[in-house]
Amino acid sequence: MKTILKLLTAPLLLLCVLAQAQVKTNFNNKTLINERGRFLKSYKATIDFEIPAKNITNLLQAEKSKTDTVQEAQPFQIAVPVSVDLDIAKLMNWDAEGDSAYGKFAIKVNGALSSSINFDKFYLPNGTDMYIYNENGKMITGPVTEKENNPNKIWGSWVYQGPWLTIEIKTPLSTLKQLMLHANNIAYGYKKVYQVLGFGQSAACEINVLCPLGAGWQNERNSVSLILSDNGTSWCSGCLVMNTCNSNRPFYLTANHCFNPPNLPQQNVAAWRFTFQAWSPTCTPSQNSNGVTYNGSTLRANSAGSDFCLVELNNTPPANSGINYAGWSRNTAGINQTTIIHHPAGDVMKITNDVNPPAFGNFKGAQCWHLIVDNGTTEGGSSGSPYFDQNHRVIGQHYGIDDANLTICNQVSKYGGRFDVSWTGGGTNATRLSSWLDPNNSGAMTTNTTNVSSLVPFIGVLSISGSDAVCSATSQYTLNNNGISATGNITWVSSNSNIATVTATGNLATVTKMGNGNVTITATLNACDGIKSVSKTLVVGIPDNSAFNIYQDPSCNGNRINLGAYFGFAFDNCSLWNMGVTDISWDIINGNSPQITNNSGPGVCSQGLNNSGIQVYFPNPTAFFTPYARFKAQNACGWSDWMLRPMPINFQACGSWSFSAVPNPASSFLSVALDENTQATKTDNSRSIQEIQITDKLGNVVKQFKYSIKISKVILDISSLKQDVYFIRVYNGKEWKSESISKQ
DSSP: OEEEOOOOOOOOOOOOOOTTOOEEEETTOOSOOOTTTTTTOOOOOSOSEEEOOOOHHHHHHHHHHHSOSSTTSSOEEOEEEEEEEEEHHHHSEEEEETTEEEEEEEEEETTOSEEEEEEEEEEOOTTOEEEEEOGGGSSEEEEEOGGGOOTTOOEEOOOEESSEEEEEEEEEGGGGGGOEEEEEEEEEEOSOOSOSSOSSOOOTTOOBTTSGGGTTOHHHHTTEEEEEOTTSSEEEEEEEBOOTTOBOOOEEEEEHHHHSOTTSOOOOGGGOEEEESOOOSSSSSOOOOOOEEEEOEEEEEEETTTTEEEEEESSOOOTTSOOEEBOBBOOOSSOOOEEEEEOGGGOSOEEEEESSOOEEEEETTEEEEEEEOSBOOOOTTOTTOEEEOTTSOEEEEEEEESOTTSOGGGOOEEEEEEHHHHHHTTSSGGGOSHHHHOTTOOOOSBOOOEEGGGSBOOSOSEEEESOSEEOSSEEEEEEEETTEEOOSEEEEEESOTTTEEEEEETTEEEEEEOSSEEEEEEEEEEETTEEEEEEEEEEESSOOGGGOOEEEEOSSSTTEEOTTOEEEEEEOOTHHHHTTOOEEEEEEETOSSOEEEEEOOTTOOOSSOTTSSEEEEOSSOOSSOOOEEEEEEEETTEEOOOEEEEOOOEEOOOOSOOEEEESSSBSSEEEEEEOGGGOOBTTBTTSSOOEEEEEOTTSOEEEEEEOSSOOSEEEEEOTTSOSEEEEEEEEOSSOEEEEEEEEO
């Protein structure tokens, strides 16, 4: 076994939000864990980090001093946050075995009755399993996998009984450096939230949801969860709620005072944890329950006017989760009884009801329903829990009580923010429910509780599946929504119908090849909960040679290059690479044995040399030489035809003289003259025309004229030449210069 002595940091890989991420905690683990850990390895340390003990009596007194005279109008406090700076990924003692690395980090929160840990830098590489457990693993969470990665890079554990927190990880050795696990906070629990014969410490008059009073409420209880605050120090309740689109967009309703608690900092809902299905499996006695936890949410709307807060879970419960979305009602008439499903004091799920019609009331300035309950009660931790009418529809969420002077079981006066008031809220998207729960303005007054498996996928991550290349006549494509076939009003378009057309029925499309090139197909889904589009760029047929352009890099003015110099060229049209070109083949025609000194290959999109082109050296050029480039390209559909392009470069000394050849194009006669400032003089024989050559595109000399006298202008008969492009070359005794001409 090899020990990893040091762990280095590395850049974080691309993150994405993965739907259906969930974590399970076993509160009744029968397989205890010893010092060898969950993975049975020979770890060294037994305690890696300790937090000093706190005076619990003082903590309870400090909480009491902050509590308002009217109780319950704040989350149920269970702990105080302890700031830490623990880069656990670096501090762990790592062992390597085979292709995996194993690490364990044990924390003791001395004197704490419960504890939890929060990570402000969190990333698990693919194939990682992380477990978090208390002493002897009596409570254990995991496996926590890469599905918990999120754009916020934050994650928090659930609450564990006692002072021990152990983090144990198995991760691929090859990606160990990518692991990020930095803790910035540990919650020091000062209340007995877990007891031997009960899950929590709620009052004896609280009624388990699986007792007879809860008969017929199994659908609604599957929408309710316990909320753990961002720093793991307090609890609230709430529930998933339906939208009028019947889509599985995970909107969650709770109380505004859980988000903006009095005498406490505003919450970061991105770090909230939601545990569903946490109920005792028996009516009596209460037993611990495991539940399923989802990490993270996004604030959508809130208002103190009816004490509501609407968040959207980062992850959607899977179809087989058994979780439901609660129906709701905006009606204020015809309500003859009210039922509350909640987690008082963070206990297993309880049920409370009022058999009489609710009344309008005002609590701390919020418009509320006022109940006088007949069975059960509420406590801290019940905040945000749903009020259901007799039709099992949410009509509000719990706010607080006005009889705190009585014992808990005699506290029967309850207030909950009214759903109908929250619907319009403060009149903006950020202060009302309607914009989110009825995005299509249907005007619906009610919805019904529905299992997630019966809901249509929310328009989230759209994708188009199908081949990246259309090589034959047609190719098939499918529009997917979150990995599921999309439904709704779908339109498809092609960016260039000359290259490819698209015909479609619903989420299925057929792309028909019309030419060669690249084309983008776009699908637009218009559904109740929004309009979104997604595009896919396709390679259609073999590469189009018309896209090839040559960038030339002569070493002096015009199309001239010094004898023996380097000549460079590059493919400057980036659409070649956008067409999926995977290879380019090229050579030099009539190249006089060139030497290639640089060829960057097909993977570069450039519009100039800049080390991305091709550099050619002609070691022994003739006085005049015209190279041609021949090239073709390959993509997923095959090779293009050869394309021949001239490179009108004359190898000659780069002097200051020049000449003109007119007319151009010419039909019969061509006048060739030195520019006035470069004409021959009596003392400079070099400034005269001594030889003229006319060559074809391949460099073959088709006409040649030599002169023994000083001459600066001549008229040439070119009537015998065929219509084509030629090059005229003029020699002054020292160097050649050339220009291209056209014969009509």
